[in-house]
Amino acid sequence: NAGVTQTPKFQVLKTGQSMTLQCAQDMNHEYMSWYRQDPGMGLRLIHYSVGAGITDQGEVPNGYNVSRSTTEDFPLRLLSAAPSQTSVYFCASSYPGLAGIEQFFGPGTRLTVL
Amino acid sequence: AQSVTQPDIHITVSEGASLELRCNYSYGATPYLFWYVQSPGQGLQLLLKYFSGDTLVQGIKGFEAEFKRSQSSFNLRKPSVHWSDAAEYFCAVGYRESTFGDGTTLTVKP
Numbered sequence: 367n368a369g370v371t372q373t374p375k376f377q378v379l380k381t382g383q384s385m386t387l388q389c390a391q392d393m394n395h396e397y398m399s400w401y402r403q404d405p406g407m408g409l410r411l412i413h414y415s416v417g418a419g420i421t422d423q424g425e426v427p428n429g430y431n432v433s434r435s436t437t438e439d440f441p442l443r444l445l446s447a448a449p450s451q452t453s454v455y456f457c458a459s460s461y462p463g464l465a466g467i468e469q470f471f472g473p474g475t476r477l478t479v480l
Numbered sequence: 481a482q483s484v485t486q487p488d489i490h491i492t493v494s495e496g497a498s499l500e501l502r503c504n505y506s507y508g509a510t511p512y513l514f515w516y517v518q519s520p521g522q523g524l525q526l527l528l529k530y531f532s533g534d535t536l537v538q539g540i541k542g543f544e545a546e547f548k549r550s551q552s553s554f555n556l557r558k559p560s561v562h563w564s565d566a567a568e569y570f571c572a573v574g575y576r577e578s579t580f581g582d583g584t585t586l587t588v589k590p
Binding site for chain 2: 467468
């Protein structure tokens, strides 16, 4: 299994540009989430999904859109990039099992908005 | 709303010394608690987790954590720190999605 994969690893955008951060998992997990991590801070939840076709907002959803058309994929769209969106973005997937629940994180996408 | 506080922004310990990183949480029900480690420029690695049962949880790399419901705490410990333990440590609470603390940076002195 590849686990959780994210593309691209690095991206530089100009203010006002749009782009999509890709996230895929091959573990058949129902739950997927997007977080951002700013310097000196922990991860903050942007959006999450409890299954295909179902998404909801997290703590910091403004400026971002998500959709979940398949179990495997959970792309994050930046509609009009702003310098405040410069951050490292992590995607995660999770599945509740007998041993509780655990999130599996992707390697992250480092985004710079100029 | 759930929240996590890591009171120590930065901790420095000598190699071979013991370590304790503090974590306090706020959660409405039985908490699902996690500790992660992150090396510079890397993703997050799960050290250990607590859902129920024994309040002393063993994790990877020689780490353990103790859940104390009366104190709303989930402190991370290691009896003898190695130079390779230098990293940032995050405590988190939640079920499917987590709320993270702001992290504690660990520096290890030779």
